[in-house]
Amino acid sequence: MTTLSERTALTQLDALESEGIHVMREVAGEFERPVLLFSGGKDSIVMLHLARKAFWPSPVPFTLMHVDTGHNFPEVIEYRDRVVAEHGLRLVVASVQDAIDDGRVAERADGSRNPLQTVPLLDGITANRFDAVFGGGRRDEEKARAKERVFSLRDEFGQWDPRRQRPELWDLYNGRHKPGEHVRVFPLSNWTELDVWRYIEREQIELPAIYYSHQREVFLRDGMWLAPGGWGGPRTGETLEVRTVRYRTVGDMSCTGAVESTAATIPEVIAEVGASRLTERGATRADDRASEAAMEDRKREGYF
Amino acid sequence: MGPALTTQPTTTEEIHTVTEHATRDLLRLATAGSVDDGKSTLIGRLLYDTKSVLADQLSAVEAATLARGGGEVDLALLTDGLRAEREQGITIDVAYRYFSTATRAFVLADTPGHVQYTRNMVTGASTAELAIVLVDARKGVLEQTRRHATITALLRVPHVVLAVNKMDLVGFDEATFRAIADEFTAYALSLGIPDVTAVPLSALTGDNVVDRSTRTPWYDGPTLLEHLESVPVGRDALSEPFRFPVQVVIRPRTAEHPDYRGYAGRVASGVVSVGDEVTVLPSGKRSTVVGIDTFDGPLTEAHAPQSVTLRLADDVDVARGDVLVPSAAAIEVGTDLVGTVCWLAEKRSVLGARLLVRVGTRTVRALLREVNARLDVDTLTVEAWDGVDTLHAVDATDTSSDIPPRALTLNAIGRVKIRLAEPVVLDEYATHRRTGGFLLVDPADGTTLAAGMIGATLLDRLTPTSTAQDDDDWFAGSGI
Numbered sequence: 001m002t003t004l005s006e007r008t009a010l011t012q013l014d015a016l017e018s019e020g021i022h023v024m025r026e027v028a029g030e031f032e033r034p035v036l037l038f039s040g041g042k043d044s045i046v047m048l049h050l051a052r053k054a055f056w057p058s059p060v061p062f063t064l065m066h067v068d069t070g071h072n073f074p075e076v077i078e079y080r081d082r083v084v085a086e087h088g089l090r091l092v093v094a095s096v097q098d099a100i101d102d103g104r105v106a107e108r109a110d111g112s113r114n115p116l117q118t119v120p121l122l123d124g125i126t127a128n129r130f131d132a133v134f135g136g137g138r139r140d141e142e143k144a145r146a147k148e149r150v151f152s153l154r155d156e157f158g159q160w161d162p163r164r165q166r167p168e169l170w171d172l173y174n175g176r177h178k179p180g181e182h183v184r185v186f187p188l189s190n191w192t193e194l195d196v197w198r199y200i201e202r203e204q205i206e207l208p209a210i211y212y213s214h215q216r217e218v219f220l221r222d223g224m225w226l227a228p229g230g231w232g233g234p235r236t237g238e239t240l241e242v243r244t245v246r247y248r249t250v251g252d253m254s255c256t257g258a259v260e261s262t263a264a265t266i267p268e269v270i271a272e273v274g275a276s277r278l279t280e281r282g283a284t285r286a287d288d289r290a291s292e293a294a295m296e297d298r299k300r301e302g303y304f
Numbered sequence: 305m306g307p308a309l310t311t312q313p314t315t316t317e318e319i320h321t322v323t324e325h326a327t328r329d330l331l332r333l334a335t336a337g338s339v340d341d342g343k344s345t346l347i348g349r350l351l352y353d354t355k356s357v358l359a360d361q362l363s364a365v366e367a368a369t370l371a372r373g374g375g376e377v378d379l380a381l382l383t384d385g386l387r388a389e390r391e392q393g394i395t396i397d398v399a400y401r402y403f404s405t406a407t408r409a410f411v412l413a414d415t416p417g418h419v420q421y422t423r424n425m426v427t428g429a430s431t432a433e434l435a436i437v438l439v440d441a442r443k444g445v446l447e448q449t450r451r452h453a454t455i456t457a458l459l460r461v462p463h464v465v466l467a468v469n470k471m472d473l474v475g476f477d478e479a480t481f482r483a484i485a486d487e488f489t490a491y492a493l494s495l496g497i498p499d500v501t502a503v504p505l506s507a508l509t510g511d512n513v514v515d516r517s518t519r520t521p522w523y524d525g526p527t528l529l530e531h532l533e534s535v536p537v538g539r540d541a542l543s544e545p546f547r548f549p550v551q552v553v554i555r556p557r558t559a560e561h562p563d564y565r566g567y568a569g570r571v572a573s574g575v576v577s578v579g580d581e582v583t584v585l586p587s588g589k590r591s592t593v594v595g596i597d598t599f600d601g602p603l604t605e606a607h608a609p610q611s612v613t614l615r616l617a618d619d620v621d622v623a624r625g626d627v628l629v630p631s632a633a634a635i636e637v638g639t640d641l642v643g644t645v646c647w648l649a650e651k652r653s654v655l656g657a658r659l660l661v662r663v664g665t666r667t668v669r670a671l672l673r674e675v676n677a678r679l680d681v682d683t684l685t686v687e688a689w690d691g692v693d694t695l696h697a698v699d700a701t702d703t704s705s706d707i708p709p710r711a712l713t714l715n716a717i718g719r720v721k722i723r724l725a726e727p728v729v730l731d732e733y734a735t736h737r738r739t740g741g742f743l744l745v746d747p748a749d750g751t752t753l754a755a756g757m758i759g760a761t762l763l764d765r766l767t768p769t770s771t772a773q774d775d776d777d778w779f780a781g782s783g784i
Contacts, residue, residue, distance in 0.1 A: 009538040010609065012330040012409040021611040022570045025551040029624045029665065053599035054611070057564055058556040139400045146399045153750075166752040167398075167423060167648050169430040170741045171570070172662050176750030190411050192402050 013199055020047075020187040021054040022171060023150055024134075027185055028054075028061055030175045031132040034185075035092070035125070038064040040076035041250035042207055043136030043188055045083075046196055049205055050187060051134075052087065062134065063090045067121045069113040070097040071231040071253040079208040094124030111232030112254040118301055122158040125182055132175065134185050140192040150189050156180035159301065193248075194273055201266040213246045213264040224257030248273075328406070329537050334413040334428035334461070336452035337438030342469045346438065346507035347401060347414055350529065353514035356403035398428045408533050422455065422681055422715040426646045426755055429459040430741065434535055436465045436528075437488070441474045441504070445487045451681050453488070457495035458644065458717070458762050460737050463535045464492060466502040467528060471520070472509050478522040495762070499535075503528050540737055541608035546574030547731070547739045548582075548628040549664035554613055566597055566613035567622050569665070573738040574630075575607040576614070581631035584622050586727040590631050591616040608738065625666035627729045627739070635731070639724040641670075644733075644763050645744065645754040646717050653712040653720075659753065661724060663742040669725035670744075675710055677719035677763055686767040691721065712754070719760045733757035 010018065027034050036051060038044045051060045066080060084091045096113050099105045099120045108115070125133060139146045149165050151173045166174050175183050188196070200207065218225040218241065219234040225245055226233050231254040234240060245258035246269070263272040337343035351357050401412040413428035415421075429435055435456045439449050456464055466488045474480045485502035492500045503512055504520050505528055511517035514529045526534065554566040576582070580593045595615035596603040606612045614628065622628075629635050641661070647653060653675060661670040676691030689710065712718045722744075733740030736758075744754040 009329045009536070012328045012404075015330040015609065018570060018609055018611040022551070022609075025568050025570075025611070026665075029552050054568070055552070055554060056597075056599040056613075057558070057561045058554050059558070140402045143399075146401065167427040167755070169427055169743065169755045170738075171431075172741065172743050174662065174743060174745060174750065174752050176660075176745060178749065190400070190402070192404075192409075195409075 013195065013202060016188075016191055016195060017050065017053070017199070019171075019190065020050040023173070023185060023187040024051055024054040026173050027132045027134070027175070030173075031183070033128065033130050034062045034132040034134065035065045035128065035130040036060075036062045036134040037121075037136065038066050038080065038091070039136075039250060040066070040072075040080040040208055041136065042196055042200065042211060043138065045205060045207060046191075046199060047134055047136050047187060048083070048087075049203060060087065060089060063092055063128070063130075065092045065094060065124055065128075065130075065133075067094045067117045067124070068096060069117060069252040069254075070095065071113055071229060073208070073210050073227075073247075073250065073253060075210050076208045076250055079206075092124060092128060094120040096120050099123070110254075112252065113231070114252045114255045117252075118158070125158065130182060131177065132183050132185055134187060136188055137184075137186045138188050138191050138193070138196075148186060148189065150186055151175050152184040152186065153177060154182050154184055158182075160184075194270065197266065197270045197273055201270060208250065210247045210250065212269065213244055213262050215242055216245050216258060217241070218243050218245060218258055225260070226255075226257055227253055229253050328404070328409060330409050330411065331434060331532060331535070331537050332411045332413070332432050333434040333436065333532065334415060334425070334432035335436045335438065336415060336425055336429075336456065337436075337467075337469075341438040341440050342507045343414075343438050346436075346467065346469060346505075346513065347412065349507045349510055349513045350412075351401060351403050353510060354403045354405060354529070398424060405529070405533055408537075410532065422451075422646060422717065423648050425452065425455045426459060426648075429456055429461050430755065432459075432461050433537060433540075434463040434465065434532065435461040436467050438467045438469050439484060439488070441468050441470045441480055441484065444480075444484045445491070447682065449488065450491060450684055453492050453495060453497065454679075454681065454684055454762075457492070457497050458646075458757070460540075460733065461497075462540050463499045463501070464497050465528065465531060466492075466500060468502060468504050469507055471504045471511060472506040476504070476511075476517070476519040478520075481523070496765070501525070501531055503531065538608065541573045542575070544573035544608075544736055544738060545633060546576050546580075546582075546628075546630050547572040547664075547729075547736070548576065548614065549666070549739070550622055550624055550626045550628065551665050552624060553622065564615075565619070566595070566615050567628070568611075568613045569628075570611045571606050571608045572664070573608045573736065575605060576628075577605040578603075582616070582628045583631045583635075584620055585627045585629055585635065585729050586637045587621065587626070588637075589618075589620040591618040591620050593617075625664070627664055627666075629729070635729060637727050638730050639727050641722040641724060641728075641730060641742075641758060642760060643720055643722065643742065643756040643758050644717065644760045645712065645720050645756040647712040647714055647754045649746070649751050649753045650714055651746070651751070651753065652714075653718075653753070655711075658747065659722075660745040660747050661722060661728070661742055661756075662745055663728050663758075664739055666728055667745070668728060669747075671723045672720060672744075673723050674721035675712055675718050676721070677760070677767065678710070678712065679717040679763055679766065681715075681717065684766065686763050688719070688767050717763075719763050720756070730758055732759040732761070734759050734761040 036047060055061055096116050100107055105116045105119045137145055149168050153164055154160060177183055218227055219238040228234055243260055244262055246261040247258055249256060261272060263269045335343055399414045401414055403410050415424040415428040437452045468481050468484050481504040489500045504523055505512040511519055512527045516527055548569050548571055550567045551569045554568050556564050578593055578596055582593055583590050593614055594617045596606050597613040655672060657672045659670045659672055661668050674691035677686050677688040679686050731740040740758045742756040743752055746753050
């Protein structure tokens with residue numbers, strides 16, 4: 001028999017994992033049609049890993065949804081399709097291109113489709129009548145996210161109204177909502193970027209190759225290394241060059257910058273992230289640099 | 305700002321090895337205090353001195369400082385609010401901050417001090433294992449300090465730190481610190497708070513926050529961070545009796561697992577082992593644990609707060625909302641709930657209202673029968689009256705002029721009686737912090753109306769006419 005004093009507290013990663021699993025099981029217990037937003041980025045991959053753990057030996061009881069900007073890294077799409085097939089999952093793709101073709105959104109002058117994701121995301125939620133939507137957002141990412149709930153209520157327009165957010169006490173999550181409303185759920189709320197990487201290391205989770213150092217043709221725009229593609233880069237005056245880079249986040253090619261890096265393994269990435277002087281969004285996301293309240297504005301409109 | 309800010313912290317030396325992290329644990333804490341006490345500066349200091357502020361965040365703060373007229377960089381801006389809050393004059397209850405050291409990671413619930421203060425602090429304290437109560441060394445223990453202590457006691461946060469801030473403004477005077485520490489500690493003990501540590505510090509200059517001060521040679525206790533790194537984590541949950549609220553029933557019915565039936569949940573408190581006799585509440589059916597399953601393989605024992613799946617020997621009826629408990633123990637199950645609630649909604653309480661009560665993983669219909677006491681958080685006195693029991697009263701909302709309004713409004717704390725449509729496990733919050741909390745929910749729109757705690761120990765204790773004995777066992781269940 002182990003005595004109380006011999007029994008130690010859970011390690012940080014075990015505590016975060018247990019909390020994430022608890023949140024996922026609450027959603028499975030309280031909602032009719034949950035969906036997990038899956039971009040092929042590391043946070044959504046960790047969410048899927050938690051979902052597999054939470055319901056084992058049952059299969060993951062959630063549909064996956066990918067909001068496809070049409071400007072994806074091919075390595076990420078390949079990864080997405082392989083994972084979906086491997087685990088027998090159901091994937092819904094909400095396409096920005098379709099939304100542009102239908103006239104629901106208009107292409108922007110700067111070519112970035114990141115802000116255009118909100119409309120197909122909300123349309124996908126409505127069309128499939130999803131009532132709980134798992135997102136990989138973390139509170140350490142950005143100050144608008146620091147005040148996000150684990151269960152975040154959205155109205156029928158998908159909007160986040162700070163005044164309607166419910167206080168969350170203990171581990172009693174209130175997921176009640178009216179027809180047409182839905183709840184965004186963030187099981188990784190309390191993780192930091194380093195926690196995600198340490199967990200990936202501990203669990204030996206495979207990621208798309210672009211997270212690790214590789215040679216890539218890139219060009220410099222607004223201080224960020226962007227990859228060329230049909231989305232509209234490079235423009236005249238922007239020159240392509242081969243650099244040794246990796247990605248810290250995975251998003252739309254038009255606004256996700258590579259960082260110069262030789263980190264080719266998980267431990268090397270952890271060392272690099274630990275030493276970094278920039279947050280991952282500050283380093284690699286053009287959209288978050290736009291203004292002091294850029295994320296806050298997009299969140300209110302129903303963004304991830 | 306202090307001189308430390310003129311040099312950027314170097315972070316390369318702070319990379320910890322994987323082995324260090326393998327044993328790193330997690331402490332959840334909450335801060336209580338107003339901007340005037342230097343709370344934002346203290347949090348900024350903790351983030352800054354633990355190298356948790358990255359260059360782009362710092363330059364954003366520098367830019368914001370310039371935009372507001374310049375001057376020295378204000379660490380308090382690191383925890384600045386959202387534009388929506390500034391524009392609408394609202395405060396979103398709790399912001400979460402993250403920092404870590406080699407041995408421990410911290411999740412800090414930063415609760416704003418002014419607007420909707422009670423609601424915010426109750427929320428932040430509900431998950432905290434440690435609360436930092438700030439006082440300004442020049443002002444000492446104020447009314448609001450006592451309020452903070454009371455809410456900390458109400459929510460049974462096991463560890464309390466009194467941060468006596470702005471010591472630089474009282475010349476790091478020992479007598480000033482001792483007087484404040486003694487006054488607060490005596491008050492905290494009277495509320496039943498078992499563990500108070502007082503630290504003399506200056507958030508502005510950094511003395512005794514992370515780095516030991518050379519200006520307090522008379523102080524031989526820990527710095528704030530040293531103390532945060534050393535308090536035990538999770539002891540209360542481990543020492544409370546075993547409780548397992550069932551979240552989901554796992555029934556794969558796949559070729560590989562045709563007959564598997566497991567009960568998924570998180571161990572809310574205590575420990576469970578294979579072979580333990582358990583009872584399913586509220587049904588009272590008994591069985592034996594034959595398996596503790598996880599994705600990573602079976603366990604022989606699980607403890608709070610692990611998420612696991614339990615298998616039982618018998619095919620008893622178990623569903624979401626049930627609680628597995630040790631068979632040997634006498635556990636109260638019932639439909640009459642006496643509790644202490646903190647009202648969280650703009651909409652006031654209405655006697656006789658039909659509500660939902662969420663306790664553990666169970667949600668049941670309920671009737672608010674009675675509100676019979678209210679804690680005045682300004683004077684810290686309890687006003688109690690003979691409750692109007694709505695089950696018998698003709699006029700359930702009697703508000704005749706000689707009776708004070710007895711509804712609970714936003715931020716009010718009161719004692720209630722609630723009738724439940726179905727029986728639930730009634731664990732007293734005073735001894736079961738992990739299972740004795742509940743929510744009152746408006747069935748019409750899902751609003752969380754109130755946070756509740758089963759039992760009314762603290763309110764009974766603070767009621768002047770109460771004949772209740774001073775109960776030294778108040779924290780007995782915490783094992784501290």
